[in-house]
Amino acid sequence: MIQITVDIPEGSLASLHKDPESFAREMRIAAAIQWYERRELSQERAAELAGLSRLAFVEALGRYGVSPFQVTAVELIREAMDA
Template sequence: MTQLTLDTPKEVFATLRKDPEEFTRELRIAAAVKWYELEFVSQGRAAEIAGVTRAEFITALGRYKVSPFQYTADEVLAELQYAD
């Protein structure tokens, strides 16, 4: 595993009401959610990046108001029509 060092002002922890460990966990989840939202990674890979189970990642998607589905309604309808 690769380890990264991030210089963060101490005030950030107070502002977010998180200790460094909680901040790191939330930062990983936020990055994974955004990368999933942008369709850079799958749900499984995003969960791995976030360091959580896939179920926990899906819950995090809800907290960030990001759909767990990477298909638009039009794409789903098109696939259903194609299947007929």
């Protein structure tokens, strides 16, 4: 596993009422969700990045208001018409 160091202002952690460990955990989840939503990561890879099981990642998507499906309704219709 690769370890990355990020400098975060102490005031930011204090404002969020987070300790460094919980902040890092939430930052990993938020980043994974963002990249999943932008279709840069698959659900499996995003869950791995977030440090969660796939089921826990899908639950996190719900908490963030992000659909667990990367296919739009229009894409589904097109796929159905092509089948």
